[in-house]
Amino acid sequence: EPAPVPRAGWAPTRPPALTVESGGRRRCVTPAQQPGTGGVSLQRYCSCPARTMRGSGSGAGSLRLLLSLAALWLSDANEPGTAMTTRDINQQTRKSISDYTVKEHDLSTPGSHLTTQDFNQQTEENISNLTSAVYSISINGFSSAPVEENVILYSPANIALSCNLTSPSTDSATVNVTWKKDNETLRSSSVTFNETKHVWSTQYMLKIRDRNQMGNYTCVFKRDQEVKATFHLQVPQIEGKEHHVVSYVGDSVVLVCKSIKYIPISWIWYMSNGSDQVAVNDSLMPDKYTVDEKYANITKLKILKISEEDDRSYWCQAVFKLGESKGKVSLKVLTYMTPLKPFLAIAAEVIILVAIIFLYEMYSKKKQMHAEDEKEFEQIEQLKSEDSNGVENSTTRHRKV
Amino acid sequence: EPTATKEEQQPIPPPDGGWGWMIVLHFFLVNMLVMGMLKTFGIFFVVLQEEVGGSSEQISWIGSIMSSLRFSAGPLVTIACGKLGDQLTSIIGAGLVSSGCLISTQATSISFLCVSMGLLLGLGFACLYQAAAVMTARYFKKRLALSNAIARSGMGLTFILAPFTQLLIDFYGWQGTLLIFGGIMLNLVPSSMLLRPINTKNLQDFSGRNVHSGSLTQSKPPATLTSHLDEISTTETQVNNRLENAAGLESPVPCRQPLLDFSLLKDPFFCIFAWSFLFSQLAYFIPTFHLAARAKTLGIDSMDASYLISVAGIIEAVSQLLSGWIADQNWIKKYHYHKTYLILCGITNLLGPLATSFPLLMVYTVSFAIFCGGYLALLLPVLVDLVGVPRLHSSLGFASFFAGIAAIAGPPIAGWLYDYTQTYAYSFFFAGTCYLIAPISFFFEPSVHKWKLRKEEELNKVST
Numbered sequence: 001e002p003a004p005v006p007r008a009g010w011a012p013t014r015p016p017a018l019t020v021e022s023g024g025r026r027r028c029v030t031p032a033q034q035p036g037t038g039g040v041s042l043q044r045y046c047s048c049p050a051r052t053m054r055g056s057g058s059g060a061g062s063l064r065l066l067l068s069l070a071a072l073w074l075s076d077a078n079e080p081g082t083a084m085t086t087r088d089i090n091q092q093t094r095k096s097i098s099d100y101t102v103k104e105h106d107l108s109t110p111g112s113h114l115t116t117q118d119f120n121q122q123t124e125e126n127i128s129n130l131t132s133a134v135y136s137i138s139i140n141g142f143s144s145a146p147v148e149e150n151v152i153l154y155s156p157a158n159i160a161l162s163c164n165l166t167s168p169s170t171d172s173a174t175v176n177v178t179w180k181k182d183n184e185t186l187r188s189s190s191v192t193f194n195e196t197k198h199v200w201s202t203q204y205m206l207k208i209r210d211r212n213q214m215g216n217y218t219c220v221f222k223r224d225q226e227v228k229a230t231f232h233l234q235v236p237q238i239e240g241k242e243h244h245v246v247s248y249v250g251d252s253v254v255l256v257c258k259s260i261k262y263i264p265i266s267w268i269w270y271m272s273n274g275s276d277q278v279a280v281n282d283s284l285m286p287d288k289y290t291v292d293e294k295y296a297n298i299t300k301l302k303i304l305k306i307s308e309e310d311d312r313s314y315w316c317q318a319v320f321k322l323g324e325s326k327g328k329v330s331l332k333v334l335t336y337m338t339p340l341k342p343f344l345a346i347a348a349e350v351i352i353l354v355a356i357i358f359l360y361e362m363y364s365k366k367k368q369m370h371a372e373d374e375k376e377f378e379q380i381e382q383l384k385s386e387d388s389n390g391v392e393n394s395t396t397r398h399r400k401v
Numbered sequence: 402e403p404t405a406t407k408e409e410q411q412p413i414p415p416p417d418g419g420w421g422w423m424i425v426l427h428f429f430l431v432n433m434l435v436m437g438m439l440k441t442f443g444i445f446f447v448v449l450q451e452e453v454g455g456s457s458e459q460i461s462w463i464g465s466i467m468s469s470l471r472f473s474a475g476p477l478v479t480i481a482c483g484k485l486g487d488q489l490t491s492i493i494g495a496g497l498v499s500s501g502c503l504i505s506t507q508a509t510s511i512s513f514l515c516v517s518m519g520l521l522l523g524l525g526f527a528c529l530y531q532a533a534a535v536m537t538a539r540y541f542k543k544r545l546a547l548s549n550a551i552a553r554s555g556m557g558l559t560f561i562l563a564p565f566t567q568l569l570i571d572f573y574g575w576q577g578t579l580l581i582f583g584g585i586m587l588n589l590v591p592s593s594m595l596l597r598p599i600n601t602k603n604l605q606d607f608s609g610r611n612v613h614s615g616s617l618t619q620s621k622p623p624a625t626l627t628s629h630l631d632e633i634s635t636t637e638t639q640v641n642n643r644l645e646n647a648a649g650l651e652s653p654v655p656c657r658q659p660l661l662d663f664s665l666l667k668d669p670f671f672c673i674f675a676w677s678f679l680f681s682q683l684a685y686f687i688p689t690f691h692l693a694a695r696a697k698t699l700g701i702d703s704m705d706a707s708y709l710i711s712v713a714g715i716i717e718a719v720s721q722l723l724s725g726w727i728a729d730q731n732w733i734k735k736y737h738y739h740k741t742y743l744i745l746c747g748i749t750n751l752l753g754p755l756a757t758s759f760p761l762l763m764v765y766t767v768s769f770a771i772f773c774g775g776y777l778a779l780l781l782p783v784l785v786d787l788v789g790v791p792r793l794h795s796s797l798g799f800a801s802f803f804a805g806i807a808a809i810a811g812p813p814i815a816g817w818l819y820d821y822t823q824t825y826a827y828s829f830f831f832a833g834t835c836y837l838i839a840p841i842s843f844f845f846e847p848s849v850h851k852w853k854l855r856k857e858e859e860l861n862k863v864s865t
Contacts, residue, residue, distance in 0.1 A: 246574035256451070339577030346584030353591035361594070
């Protein structure tokens, strides 16, 4: 395979601190990492007197270019795997650009065509301002429970995950630290390890570029016991609605999903069909589903002419640069009969009460009239008897009240 | 004890019991359901915003129209009661409320809801409330404060309605909930039928003109001016009825009570009451609205805040009962209690901003609930004491109208105060100040009393 031609303006940076010569190949080791610490080591090849990456056409730049070309050719001459060489060089130059390094799982994967991609990434690094952040967990003692932390990542960034173990014991045994990603041990030169009195700290530097770097990263401290802390790197979670949305047959409903702090690239709606999820295609059925995306961080799915089949769960999926996440909204469809039944029950009870009260009123009025009729009758009778008995018998006329 | 009458037209003294307790039951239901609906509107607010759309300002218009029309429609209700009678007006009110709920289920926009939920419900509430209040005043005289307090304790139960409403909304959606609410409000129709008319045609309006009919020569020095007035009116009607029976004719009632008595607006007693009612209503809504928000700014979580509100509700109900019972013992005139409670409310609110932690806020809430319940229970009895039962409808109508203005103005003023000063402390200061301004008018009562007595004596001298 032909040796890749470096692009103009490309030159490796940062001279290595020391150079070890062995077997005709120059091996450079950057000061940050010493071989043999913490079980992490990396073999690298370097082209030595490199400084900046950005130079384009300066004199020093062209000298570096020549030297790197020479190194390339030299390694080409000795090494069977051109691809590997290139990659390693790229790797190293990438490393020498920035302070952080990317861990590759192993160096044996062929990747000759990675060159362009690497270049792209590299130029991308040059252009964009990537955020850097440090996330740390402190562990107290070897007997503490495993600690977990959720790290929300929205866009590519350079991050450092750091674990600090404080153990007051005076045991002088050495502490081994390992980093794992999703239960696979990482071997990387991007790990630092510090040991002071009773405090062991380790830091793992990561470049987050796409979804492959997301996952669970665990740092494990081991002496006689083992203690670990886990960072869950994930995309922002979308909250659907915990409670179902109620709607009626023939009506229309709007299902809303929001992503408050982070703006997704796009949204996709799914509906559940049995046990799997089917995408909701609003262009296929425009009079049934409409997706409103007026604002980028809110999506609204409007469902028209609801029928009983629409009683299912809907998922809104937010697509981010580093992955996707889903929120669930479930729809419950009722017919008008459902609330009508309690209403009719209450209405019936009301009618019964009205009838009872009405009848009671009629009854009491009748009783009153009856009593009054009786009283009048009695009075008339009394008057008649008094008249017949004579005037002297008439005393005060009682008006019965 | 109530004496059975031959005809309904025979004036009887207020029963103070008997069928009166049915009236109290109805008033209790009215308080519970009306206030419950008004208070749970906040829950509907959230749901409506999500489902029907519209800005929060538009939706809060519905609530404002509902709660202000409940007061401001007072004069309209007075006319309706005068023409149709209390029972029929109450039934119409119940019908308005339930039909408003039912129509709202078909709503598609906020303006529709403003009319169906705001207007209809507000009118219905006003009809129900005023008719029930006046009927209670007719049936109770010696135990008016206690019966009023018992009826008002229905408001204390409204805190049950909130989780119930939330449950219904989760189950049936807001439309189903409104449908069921319409049914529940329909229960007020049979309870309105309990409002048996009593003495409806007899107690006439006592105006200055009736004085020279000669019935002032009746004995008994009256305890208060209004009992004097009542005496006069009852003896007046007794005289009329005896004349009727003697003559065997139906003589027309000498003085027709105008349906809406605008002369009330010039009556100083009414002015005293209206002033105090206006300011106390202005102040009332503010602490209740802002209590939860203030708890939040102090870092108290919403569970504890709602606990605070329900505690306030219960204590207010209990305090109303106690205050009503105490007032009925007639140790001193009722408006003295009213004054004292208002002043204490004012002081509590002025000290309110000092409450910066949960226990202190609880202390504030409890004391505010006690004093608030105290003065609320006495609103109706004090009005009856000042104005008398014959003119109760008109005075309640007008007083409610002014209270409605305060009810509309109160929350926005408080909100503006918060926006301007960025702290809730000033809302409490404002409320406290209003509560302190309110009882000022009562300090004029003795002088007004003397002025009125003097005026009557002058008219007496003129007539005799």
